[in-house]
Amino acid sequence: MQSIPIMLHHREIMGCAPTGSGKTLAYVLPILHDLKGPAKEGIRAAIICPTRELATQIFREMKKLSKGKPFKICVLTKLSNSSDNEQISASFASFDILISTPLRLVHAIQHQGLKLDKVKHLVLDEADKLLELGFLEQIDEVLASCKDEGVYKSLFSATIPSGVEALAKTFMKDPIRVVIGQKNAATETITQKLLYVGQEEGKLIAIRQLVQQGLKPPVLIFVQSIERAKELFHELVYDGINVDVIHSDRTKLQRDTIVQNFRSGKIWVLIATELMARGIDFKGVNLVINYDFPQSVASYIHRIGRTGRAGRGGEAVTYFTKEDAPYLKSVVNVMRDSGCDVPEWMLTMKNPSKNVKKNLKRKPVDRDAIKTVSKFDEKKAKKKREMVEASKKRKQRNESKPKASDEATDT
Numbered sequence: 001m002q003s004i005p006i007m008l009h010h011r012e013i014m015g016c017a018p019t020g021s022g023k024t025l026a027y028v029l030p031i032l033h034d035l036k037g038p039a040k041e042g043i044r045a046a047i048i049c050p051t052r053e054l055a056t057q058i059f060r061e062m063k064k065l066s067k068g069k070p071f072k073i074c075v076l077t078k079l080s081n082s083s084d085n086e087q088i089s090a091s092f093a094s095f096d097i098l099i100s101t102p103l104r105l106v107h108a109i110q111h112q113g114l115k116l117d118k119v120k121h122l123v124l125d126e127a128d129k130l131l132e133l134g135f136l137e138q139i140d141e142v143l144a145s146c147k148d149e150g151v152y153k154s155l156f157s158a159t160i161p162s163g164v165e166a167l168a169k170t171f172m173k174d175p176i177r178v179v180i181g182q183k184n185a186a187t188e189t190i191t192q193k194l195l196y197v198g199q200e201e202g203k204l205i206a207i208r209q210l211v212q213q214g215l216k217p218p219v220l221i222f223v224q225s226i227e228r229a230k231e232l233f234h235e236l237v238y239d240g241i242n243v244d245v246i247h248s249d250r251t252k253l254q255r256d257t258i259v260q261n262f263r264s265g266k267i268w269v270l271i272a273t274e275l276m277a278r279g280i281d282f283k284g285v286n287l288v289i290n291y292d293f294p295q296s297v298a299s300y301i302h303r304i305g306r307t308g309r310a311g312r313g314g315e316a317v318t319y320f321t322k323e324d325a326p327y328l329k330s331v332v333n334v335m336r337d338s339g340c341d342v343p344e345w346m347l348t349m350k351n352p353s354k355n356v357k358k359n360l361k362r363k364p365v366d367r368d369a370i371k372t373v374s375k376f377d378e379k380k381a382k383k384k385r386e387m388v389e390a391s392k393k394r395k396q397r398n399e400s401k402p403k404a405s406d407e408a409t410d411t
Contacts, residue, residue, distance in 0.1 A: 002015075006176050007152070008030050014176070015157075016156075016157060017158065018180065019304075019306070020187060020305060020309025020310050023125070023157075024058060024061050028058075028062055028065055031045050031121050032069070032071070034121065035120075040094065042092075042093045043098045043118060044096055044120050046098045046116060046121070048105060048122075049124075049279060051275060051278065051279075052077065053255065053275070053280055058125065059075045072094055072097070074092075074099070076108060077104070092114045102130065106141045116145040117147045120148065122152070126156075126278045126279055127160065128157045128160050158302060159184050159301055160183070182338075184298070184301065185337040186301050186305065189312060189314060190307060190316050191340070194331065197319045197321060203291055203321075206319060207236070207289070211241060215268070217242075217268030217286070218268060219286065220287070221269065221271045221289045222273070222277065222294070223291050223292045224293075224367075225273065228367070229272070235370055244267045244269075246270060247275055259280075276306070278302045282306060287307065287316070288304050289318075290303060291319055293321075293365065297331070297334055303316075318331060323366075324365060326356060327356070332346045
């Protein structure tokens with residue numbers, strides 16, 4: 001609500017507000033109002049976000065809000081291999097608003113004749129993610145392509161660290177800073193819990209206990225890697241749970257279908273990596289489980305922010321093992337700032353040092369594979385397989401040896 005008049009008065013804004021509080025509306029409404037209607041002068045607004053799923057969601061919301069005004073809105077998906085750059089450039093010029101991820105946008109600028117010289121509004125959604133090292137070079141390329149001196153830049157996220165603010169001020173013109181609620185805190189509608197599970201095996205036991213008690217779908221489960229997402233899926237799919245898994249190794253069609261099925265209630269439990277941690281709005285997610293401890297405070301806030309959206313209640317449970325204990329205080333601070341009850345002993349824990357935080361962000365904790373089978377049984381099964389293989393090889397060698405009667409005949 002605070003950002004709308006700021007953008008309508010053509011001021012640049014840095015907006016930080018809790019997950020599920022309406023940040024998409026906060027920039028879509030003033031952009032649509034300012035552009036007034038469709039025009040054939042080229043792209044006049046560009047919205048950049050870190051994932052294709054979020055780009056598709058923004059497109060869907062923008063189409064709803066622009067009903068009655070035939071704006072031409074484009075989501076930049078997998079680019080055509082056509083060599084006719086003039087034709088592609090002309091098709092881009094017919095759009096008013098462009099929504100894209102950074103890499104695809106830069107590819108279109110460099111290889112397919114896309115021009116951003118008419119852009120009046122440039123929005124970075126999930127700005128802190130876009131200004132990290134992985135995306136920063138691409139964002140620089142986009143900023144250099146917006147050659148109109150009157151372009152207004154807007155940054156939005158639920159987490160904007162001070163380092164990101166300082167970086168943003170190097171390319172923004174006297175931005176107004178809007179912070180709703182506590183900076184870098186989770187929304188108060190989420191009941192947050194920490195659950196100690198001992199070792200990795202305890203996580204599977206905890207999940208299965210939840211299932212036995214009765215899960216209230218839809219439920220989102222976050223893990224730290226694609227490999228672990230696959231492992232957990234193979235464990236839960238045989239427990240009779242209506243579950244699926246989404247990560248960047250899956251095809252575009254698979255990802256779109258899974259998201260649609262989760263929205264419509266066909267999938268009750270969705271296992272995800274950080275791919276789904278930011279910006280995605282699933283109505284009515286009752287529970288978020290951090291199966292693997294998040295690698296940063298921002299990751300924690302965004303993950304649990306998939307529930308408790310738009311004033312609804314929600315629950316978030318974070319599992320932690322002995323290996324996660326050094327990083328626990330960071331999450332405890334977020335819980336306390338969000339109004340959750342936190343045990344006194346957790347509040348007296350030491351904060352992790354800057355180096356410890358950096359190391360965790362750079363490389364997640366090494367964890368054992370997600371398997372029901374114990375290491376003893378696994379070794380036993382492996383030994384049995386090796387014995388069977390050795391037996392087969394001996395049999396093959398014996399069969400390949402010429403018999404004595406054959407040798408005599410040859411002689």
